[in-house]
Amino acid sequence: MSSRRDAVHDTLRQSEGFRSAQDVYAEMRQTGAKIGLTTVYRALQALADHGKVDVLRNDDGESVYRACATGEHHHHLVCRRCGHTVEVAGPDVERWAETVGAEHGFTEVTHTVEVFGTCSSCSTPVGAG
């Protein structure tokens, strides 16, 4: 229905890592797209609600979004330098979370798991001769 929402989704698909609403907005405007910030926020929220994109909070507390390849439950390995993101599965972690919750009598157990690091490209020594 919404060409704007699709445009937002497309913009996100072109990005490798997680992007904030403001990022997406700026990029779309830069490429000549005619869209308002409010609409970008709404599109992003709608996409997240529909499970079309993943959302998490960065260190600044901003919501950042990413169009992941899979709709399955997964987590992320994110380069804190360049933002390069790898989707990773962790069956052990899934089990662990469930177990830990059950051990303490918790139900409806969910979890958040994110892994950060410096990717190989970014960890290549710059000053090494």
Added chain:
Amino acid sequence: MSSRRDAVHDTLRQSEGFRSAQDVYAEMRQTGAKIGLTTVYRALQALADHGKVDVLRNDDGESVYRACATGEHHHHLVCRRCGHTVEVAGPDVERWAETVGAEHGFTEVTHTVEVFGTCSSCSTPVGAG
């Protein structure tokens, strides 16, 4: 040095779960403490910087703090209803995070892991009996 910082720390110790700066401030004022909101923010940040309290972001993006029993690396099992928090260890998760990072050539790997659920007290049926 700072009696204020100690007061903030004490207030946090009296809380079972994670509390926001505004929460702590409100509670301290309620109990008659003479302190400003700015100072509460600063004390909380300082305590977090010194590893004296744990900090994470709640669903609203607010920073929430907790005075944990151990200074060791650990994670949390949090009741999303009453905030009841259990400190949990997850050696398997620690290993998994390292492994996943290494497999993809990432270095300086860190992670965030939080488990949420409904604690036994909160999951007791209310209308039953």
Added chain:
DNA sequence: CCGGGAAATGAAAATGGTTGTCAAAATCGC
């Protein structure tokens, strides 16, 4: 006890991401 300088404090203003408002514009159904 006195004074100066550094550190701590907090009221008020600024910041900034996000959400709410609401009128205009686009779309739909007929």
Added chain:
DNA sequence: GCGATTTTGACAACCATTTTCATTTCCCGG
């Protein structure tokens, strides 16, 4: 074409957090 419905986006409102800056407190030598 036309009214009903949805979408859009400029702008204002929100609200947690930060910054500012003048005042207060603390520390310490004299």
